[in-house]
Amino acid sequence: MIEADFQSHYGIDLGTPGLLISRSWRWLRTRILGLLSADTRTARQFAPEQEQPDPSAMNGR
Numbered sequence: 001m002i003e004a005d006f007q008s009h010y011g012i013d014l015g016t017p018g019l020l021i022s023r024s025w026r027w028l029r030t031r032i033l034g035l036l037s038a039d040t041r042t043a044r045q046f047a048p049e050q051e052q053p054d055p056s057a058m059n060g061r
Contacts, residue, residue, distance in 0.1 A: 001040075001041040001042050001045055002014075002032065002035065002042055003015070004041060005035045005040045005041050005042050006031065006035075008040075009034075009035060009038060009040055010031060010034075012031075
């Protein structure tokens with residue numbers, strides 16, 4: 001998921017030889033946190049599930 005999100009969200013191919021060796025942990029962390037705060041596969045995977053509203057409560061019952 002993260003690799004796919006890096007490609008689609010940032011246009012960065014993590015498979016590029018030497019890319020991660022030439023970058024700092026801070027660089028990687030910042031971008032992963034960015035993926036978690038955007039509408040990405042990564043964010044959807046780790047987001048808490050939304051509570052579904054009770055249909056009977058919506059009808060005034």
